[in-house]
Amino acid sequence: MDLYLPIAGLSVNVFMMIGLGGIVGLLSGMFGVGGGFLTTPLLIFYGIPPAVAVASSATQITGASVSGVMAHGRRDGVDYHMGAVLVVGGALGALAGGFAFRVLQAMGQIDTVVSLMYVVLLGGIGVIMARESIGSIMAQRRGERPRAQAKRHHPLIAVLPFRWRFYKSGLYISPLAPLLLGFATGVMTVLMGVGGGFILVPAMIYLLGMSTRVVVGTSLFQILFVTAATTMVHAMTTHAVDIVLAGLLLIGSVTGAQIGARMTQLLKPEYLRLILAFMVLVIAFRMGLGLTWRPPEIFTVQPA
Incomplete structure (x- = not known):
C-alpha cells in the first residue's frame, strides 16, 4: 500500500514507514536517543530528499520522546531540573x-554537510562506545569484578562558575555545562534531524557525571522539547516538514x-551499549560509502 508524500514529492510504502517508526521508537525507549540518527539516513537511502528527511525526522522524534518520557517518568527516572537547563x-x-x-x-551544500556530519560524529561515537562495551564484557567473562568508579564530572566543568545542585542527578556543578551541551545538541537536531541522544547520553555520563x-x-525530556522547537523552526523557515511522512x-x-x-x-547496560554502537557504526559506514563510492553508471534508461 503506497501513499503520496506532498512535500517529498514521491510515494512510499505505508507499512515500511510505520515499521521504521516502530524501530526508532524502540531505540528511543531503550537507549534514551531520539532515533533520528537511524531515521534520517534510512529515509535518505529510501529516496526521500535529505532536507525533507531531516525536518520530518525531527517531527517524528518529538512524538517518540513524549512516549519515552512518560514511561521513564513513572519510574522516577527523569531529572526535570537538569532537563530544564538542557532544554x-x-x-x-x-x-x-x-x-x-x-x-x-x-x-546547495546541505546534502553534503549532513552526510559528512553523520560520518564523523557517528563514526567517532560508535568506536568509543564499542571499545568500552567490549572491554566491559570481556572483563566480566574473565571473572574480573567491575571497578567502582566514583561519579565525577570532567575537570573542565569543575572550573565553571555559578554552581547549582541537581539532586536527582547527584551533582553540584555550574549550569553553564548542561546549557552548552544542550546548545550543541540543538544545533545538531536542526542540521542532522537527530534528537542528539547518541551524543547527549555519553556526555551526560562521562562529562557531567550524572547518575x-x-x-x-532526562535525555528524552530534553529531546522532546528541542525537537518540538526544531519542528517549528523548519516549518517556518525551510518549509521541509512533510506531515504525512511524520505521521506514518x-x-x-x-x-x-x-x-x-x-x-x-x-538487558545488561554493556550489551545495550554494544548494540547501539554496532548500529551507529553501520550507519556511519553506509553514509561514508555514499560519499565516496561512485557507481559505473549514474543513470540508466530502461526501455518501456
Missing part, C-alpha cells in the same frame, strides 16, 4: 542551527518507545 540550551541551539541550515540550503538512573529519561513514522514510534523502556530492565 533552554537546546532551544537556543535550534535557532542557531535553523539559520545555518538555511544558509547551507541556499548554497545512570536518570540519564535516559509516529504511528509506529509511540508504541515502540513503550516496549523499549521495558526492555531496558531485561
Whole structure:
C-alpha cells in the first residue's frame, strides 16, 4: 500500500514507514536517543530528499520522546531540573542551527554537510562506545569484578562558575555545562534531524557525571522539547516538514518507545551499549560509502 508524500514529492510504502517508526521508537525507549540518527539516513537511502528527511525526522522524534518520557517518568527516572537547563540550551541551539541550515540550503551544500556530519560524529561515537562495551564484557567473562568508579564530572566543568545542585542527578556543578551541551545538541537536531541522544547520553555520563538512573529519561525530556522547537523552526523557515511522512513514522514510534523502556530492565547496560554502537557504526559506514563510492553508471534508461 503506497501513499503520496506532498512535500517529498514521491510515494512510499505505508507499512515500511510505520515499521521504521516502530524501530526508532524502540531505540528511543531503550537507549534514551531520539532515533533520528537511524531515521534520517534510512529515509535518505529510501529516496526521500535529505532536507525533507531531516525536518520530518525531527517531527517524528518529538512524538517518540513524549512516549519515552512518560514511561521513564513513572519510574522516577527523569531529572526535570537538569532537563530544564538542557532544554533552554537546546532551544537556543535550534535557532542557531535553523539559520545555518538555511544558509547551507541556499548554497546547495546541505546534502553534503549532513552526510559528512553523520560520518564523523557517528563514526567517532560508535568506536568509543564499542571499545568500552567490549572491554566491559570481556572483563566480566574473565571473572574480573567491575571497578567502582566514583561519579565525577570532567575537570573542565569543575572550573565553571555559578554552581547549582541537581539532586536527582547527584551533582553540584555550574549550569553553564548542561546549557552548552544542550546548545550543541540543538544545533545538531536542526542540521542532522537527530534528537542528539547518541551524543547527549555519553556526555551526560562521562562529562557531567550524572547518575545512570536518570540519564535516559532526562535525555528524552530534553529531546522532546528541542525537537518540538526544531519542528517549528523548519516549518517556518525551510518549509521541509512533510506531515504525512511524520505521521506514518509516529504511528509506529509511540508504541515502540513503550516496549523499549521495558526492555531496558531485561538487558545488561554493556550489551545495550554494544548494540547501539554496532548500529551507529553501520550507519556511519553506509553514509561514508555514499560519499565516496561512485557507481559505473549514474543513470540508466530502461526501455518501456
